[in-house]
Amino acid sequence: MHGTSRALDENGIIHAGAGESLAQADAARFMETARGAATFAPMARACNPAGEAPGRPGLNALRLTKSIVVPREMLESLRRIHKVLPGYNPAGQEPNRVVLGGVIYKAGDKADYSFEANARDVANILRNVRRGKQFSGLLHCHEPRARARRMEPGTADYEQSFARRLIYAGADAYVEHGPHLLRGIEIYKRRPIFYSLSVPPDADRR
Structure with a gap:
């Protein structure tokens, strides 16, 4: 985390979604041009200082509660x-x-996975999208691994609602690429939601 952030800073690359504490990872970052939630390990989430305990570097992550749906x-x-x-x-x-x-x-009707987004994380992300709207508006996402190989757009059940709420809060686009699949596009309030733009790692790229 430290090395990556330092390398990005030294090369003048604006980056967001990670920092030395949750407050830093939570903050919007800006750059002077025309116009991210990620899959993460539990200890990758940043924390704010608490009393004498220092903050923990890490991600501003959208936490999800995973359930298994069965008949x-x-x-x-x-x-x-x-x-x-x-x-x-x-x-x-x-x-x-x-x-x-x-x-x-x-x-449920059939066996599947279900994900529910943490309400506090959603509220924090939406608040920061609104704060940063005048300078930026691109949101980048990785989908939970348990649903990553599904071809349908917005297959994680929280995802379509979350993407639309981000657009409504001011984001100009929502871009996902974690599943390494090409999926559909939704136009919501005249703004694009890309449910995955990646190609499979073993695809023929000639």
């Missing part, structure tokens, strides 16, 4: 397993959700 009959089987395990507490159990071994399972 209802499978969810009921998981619920029966949950009930016989030590420590089961019937209080607070939800009819369409089971937490088993730290994994969240939800009822």
